[in-house]
Amino acid sequence: MKDLRSLALEVRDGRLRILDQTRLPFDEAWVAVEGPDHMVALIRALSVRGAPLIGVAAAAALAAFAESGVGGEALRAALAELRQARPTAVNLMWAMDRMGAVLAAGGGAAALAAEAEAVFDEDVALCEGMAAQALGLLGSGEAVLTHCNSGGLATAGIGTALGAIRRGWEAGRIVHVYADETRPLLQGGRLTAWELGKLGIPHTLLTDSMAALLLREGRVTRVLVGADRVAANGDFANKVGTYGLAVQARHHGVPFHPVAPWSTVDLACPDGAAIPIEARDGDEVRGYGPWRWAPAASPAYNPAFDVTPSALVTSLILDRAVVPGEELGRGALAKLGG
């Protein structure tokens, strides 16, 4: 594999390392990936996260495994295992299916490496495509609210929603960013705040529970969020809390936009009800990391994602187009994909 480098993934001299995102923002710890099993564990633990990055990282792990000399049987088993590491984001399945097609066509290590490089490079380009599309929507003096992390840590490039925000700020259209902390795993408080700080973008952190008040105060001109899977009718899954934010944005008349690359669109999935939602351990709600503040005996609800119906979407920002919400339910995505 050629050398690759993004904010949270690196291939150098054929060796794959990832930035352990569970240790951000205080520790920037890079972890050498030992093999596909290790990558599965890193994805499940959210050390590697972000729908596009998971796909890129799984492809790179499989290519590195092939380059280590293992045969087709072991590669197919590793691919199947990687493909199921997390159930909601479709980019992982999409990337693994690309790698699977190379394998099925008799491709060896070099072909798999080339495919993983392509997945990486295309993701970088898709990010710029989304940002360019978003820029066409932005007015002046925009203040954008976002949820979770959809930036350089979530992709191989500048990000989806946060990449668009970055380019919007660089273009002088966005003047301030509000970041939901995004309980339970605090991707906003830890990761988005860290990225915005590194980029020097003026921002304010808030708890998820404060977003409605912020919208009511008229401080937000637009909500931009990422997506883990977009169904054929435009319903989309994203980090839990996104749906509530969409309801609140609609109530306050604030435009609401998911931002996603084409690799996140799953035309085989007719609507949001068909998207599998990952349930995670209740300890993530009873505390954070090693810390606990709720009684161990209290059961907790912990869906990692929720589904926002396309009826609440002002427009979906893709790398290749901006699709108005009202067209999503009328098959606009199938036409774009055809």
Add this chain to the structure above:
Amino acid sequence: MKDLRSLALEVRDGRLRILDQTRLPFDEAWVAVEGPDHMVALIRALSVRGAPLIGVAAAAALAAFAESGVGGEALRAALAELRQARPTAVNLMWAMDRMGAVLAAGGGAAALAAEAEAVFDEDVALCEGMAAQALGLLGSGEAVLTHCNSGGLATAGIGTALGAIRRGWEAGRIVHVYADETRPLLQGGRLTAWELGKLGIPHTLLTDSMAALLLREGRVTRVLVGADRVAANGDFANKVGTYGLAVQARHHGVPFHPVAPWSTVDLACPDGAAIPIEARDGDEVRGYGPWRWAPAASPAYNPAFDVTPSALVTSLILDRAVVPGEELGRGALAKLGG
């Protein structure tokens, strides 16, 4: 003062102690209150919290101070200081104004002690009154969602919203309780979960960001929350996150009820815009207690409360009446108070 005992406040042999709520659920630490300054610090640190309990505790602290032999001047200064310990909840001002009236009428330590006892005893009765009013609304098989803590820890009695939930469960009308964890200070995850566990009430904890999904799934039949101040037109302040929950309940057609004693109604406050909202330190958003997970350099928004307009209220449950939302804007509260 006579002996008094509630879940989080105790007077024994004239000595006032409070349960330090910042240390729950793992440590049940009682703190002897040294005097009014100490009580102000305990209120500001949220060791004593809950709109009704703050009023009760401040009254008891002033009475204990009077019983220690200090004179009128020092008592008036202590009263003024206690009255401003927190700005949003009106019960504190209400209780202090009662104590002030006794002082102004020339009352001494015995009269102040009697007034503090009355404030305590009335709060206990008001809680039962709210629960009785709420019971009239409940159907069978109800699953109630609540925010923050409005139980025995927030009052001298069984609580406001959580007291109504408790009696509803005892009556067999409520079968399950969902508790928002209530960032940033986690009163739901720490305190409501602890109370529900002690009472043996079946419950599930969730992050604030999951409430919309729960409502969409049809798992909640009713939302009950406390209030820190109810304006004359029925707009009310409560823990931040309440307003967003009201928007979501309305979107899903789920009845939404603030539950408050008459001491929380502020007829001098025409509407929600006139309620002062306390802003707290950003470190509460960048972490919890001693723990930090967000960059110290990231500014944070931290309003402790938000205001829900009466237009989003299905009905307001008081100790003396249930007032339909549509009547709140037409002066129903002024008539009840007249």
